[in-house]
Amino acid sequence: MPLFTPERAGPPQAADLIGATDRPVATGGVNVLLVGIDNRGSVPPLADSVLLLLLHIPADRSRPYLVSLPRDLKVPIPGHGTDKLSAAFPFGAGHSPPDLTKGYELTRQTVAKLTGVRIDTGVVLTYSTLRTLTNEVGGVPVCLPERVQSVHTRRVFPATCQRLDGAAAVDLLRQRYGLPDGSQGRDRNARIFAxxxxxxxxxxxxLTNPVRLAKLLGAVGPDLAVSPGQATMLDLMRLVPTLRSVDPVGLSLPVGEPTGPSRFVQADPKRAPEFLTALREDQLGDWVARHPEQVNPARCRRPAALRCAATLNGDPDGSRRCPGGQMRLGGAPSRSDGSGDDAGGSPSGEQTDAHAGNEQQATDAGDQAGGGTGDGQ
Incomplete structure (x- = not known):
């Protein structure tokens, strides 16, 4: 499989995204490896900063599945013995400066061996890229199941629905200390954000407008790195119109509790084999129907409330408010230096819509009780 190559020749033009290609649209299930890294220039990314998600698009094109691969999962890494799954990237990337191409390739090999599925293509997203993408789409809505306080900025992310700007999104993705589930909680929040x-x-x-997509990729510029493999990024974009829903179902590889001083987790001996078989056989929909409790219910189901919330630039006319209060906007827009660490709203950043949060929890509980996998995140 070819290694990914950073798209440094410039972003694709709108005409290239319309589909003027002789290549047929991919059929069958498609698997995309998403790797998020906290880029630190010439210093290799720390294993604890690596985020791993597997995007599975089923052959029936019903809707995508976002599968968290726990970073602390104990796995064999080719040429490096046994270690945490997240260690594969820094092992491959090396030092002075790190080679992201090799980091991705070793991660791909490790994930392919772990899951037994073909990785059709992959994307490496640095945190600076995620910050830009978030701001370019006007912020990202998330519904967090538990309160998070940043150990870096002291920003507070309440356990409710909120819209994050780029700086707040990156701040959230970096948090694991203080979470009840530690790194697994961080993995879950990354899946919710994605x-x-x-x-x-x-x-x-x-996703369906070539002009807008070209503009978005142009804003990201050379920081976006993709692996062509059997399916290029443009091929993946051509799959979007074939999906009955682009709303992802959020899942995680079933694992046990952390053990030992290194806090490794092991794949659950009963649930993980069944899950991986469903993934390999493109039967995740059936698996979710049997295990609706495994679908992450923390999902923003109130688009009207989110539209009612103030935008990244503040309440346009100074009067728009959601029922029960204004929904929190996580963080101020990024400053020109990209740091943007000031929280939006109050000094604590905890400006919430309590009424919306309570309704959200009730809706989630009802959907789970009814096996509502259609809207699960």
């Missing part, structure tokens, strides 16, 4: 990013892009027509 699903919200897809929704924001979809709501604005970015």
């Amino acid at each position: 699903a919200g990013l897809v929704r924001s892009a979809s709501d604005q027509g970015v």
Whole structure:
């Protein structure tokens, strides 16, 4: 499989995204490896900063599945013995400076061996790229199941629905200390964020409008790195119109509790084999129907409330408010230096819509009880 190559020749033009190609649209299930790294220039990314998601698009094109691959999962890494799954990227990337191409390739090999599925293509997203993408789509809605306070900025992310700008999104993705589930909680929040990013892009027509997509990729510029493999990024974009829904279903590889001083987790001996078989056989929909409790219910189901919330630039006319209060906007727009660490709203950043949060929890509980996998995140 060819290694990914950063798209440094410039973003694709709108005409290239319309589909003027002789290549047929991919059929069958498609698997995309998404790797998020906290880029630090010439210093290799820390294993604890690596986020891993597997995007599975089923052959029936019903809707995508976002599968969290726990970073602390104990796995064999080719040429490096046994370690945490997240260690594969820095092992491959090396030092002075790190080679992201090799980091991705070793991660791909490790994930392919772990899951037994073909990785058709992959994307490496640095945190600076995620910050830009978030701002370009006007912020990302997330509904967090538990309160998070940043150990870096002291920003507070309440356990409710909120829209994050780029700086706040990156701040959230970096948090694991203080979470009840530690790194697994961070993995879950990353999955919630990724699903919200897809929704924001979809709501604005970015995924189906070649002009808007070209503009978005142009804003990201050379920081976007993709692996062509058997399916290029443009091939993947051509799949979007064939999906009955772009709203992702959020799942995680079933694992046990952390053990030992290294806090490794092991794949659940009963649930993981069944899950991986369903993934390999393109039967995740059936698996979700049997295990609706495994679908992450923390999902923004109140688009009207989100539209009612103030935009990234503040309440336009100074009067728009959601019922029960204004929905929180996580963080101020990024400053020109890209840091943007000031929280929006109150000094604590905890400006919430309590009424919306309570309704959200009730809706989630009802959907779970009814096996509502259609809207699960």
